[in-house]
Amino acid sequence: MQNVRIRPWVPSDDVQELTRLLHRAYRPLLEMGLHFTATSQPEEVTIDRISQGETYVAECDGKIVGTITLVGPGGVNRRAPALYSDPDVCYFTQFAVEPDLQRAGIGRALLSHVEARACELGAKSIALDTSELAHHLIQLYERWGYQIVATHSWGAPVNYRSVVMAKSIERGAL
Incomplete structure (x- = not known):
């Protein structure tokens, strides 16, 4: 993970390139037939x-x-899992790493950054959701300390049921 820095998104960043990065990173999931x-x-x-x-x-x-992207605590999205509206919970979304750079520690660095930030915001837990069919992602998050706590169906155009995973981030737990 040489010469990589984590920083906030700024309005002058290229949203088109970020969108393309998301498409590239999520392409294997689309190839599995999953419509994230x-x-x-x-x-x-x-x-x-x-x-x-x-x-x-x-x-x-x-x-x-x-x-x-870190949301919360108590982020509001009417279609989201109930856990996401809990005032003690932050969640993250749009998590992606350039495919050629995956497994180089960049994703772990991003996630560690938002876990620490969620703790600063006063959250007691941080959560995520992913397809119950994305076994490789579930296993990755489990290795990083997340546990399945619920399931959720987003409805169309998402074509799968999600598992909701959470991790305690209270001071000293990280």
Whole structure:
């Protein structure tokens, strides 16, 4: 993970390139037949999702190579899992790393950053959701300390049931 820095998204960043990064990173899930929002979202949806929380990017040599958006605590999304509206819970979304740079520690660095930030915001837990069919992602999050706590159905155009996973982040738990 050489020369990578984590920083907040700024309005001058290229939303088109961020959207393309999301499409590239989520392409294997689309090839599995899973319709995650990030597999094909237009730039307008990327902007909307960025505006729902704090977005961070991993930058290497001036290029954005990863991203994650932290929402909450008590983030509001009427279609979201009930846990996401809990005032003690933050959640993250739009988590992606450039495919050629995956398994280099960039994703873990992004996630560690938002876990620490969620703790600063007073959250006791941080949560996520992913397809129950994305076994590789579930296993990854379990290795990182997350546990399945619920399931959720988003409805169309999402074509799978999600598992909701959470991790305690109270001071001293990280």
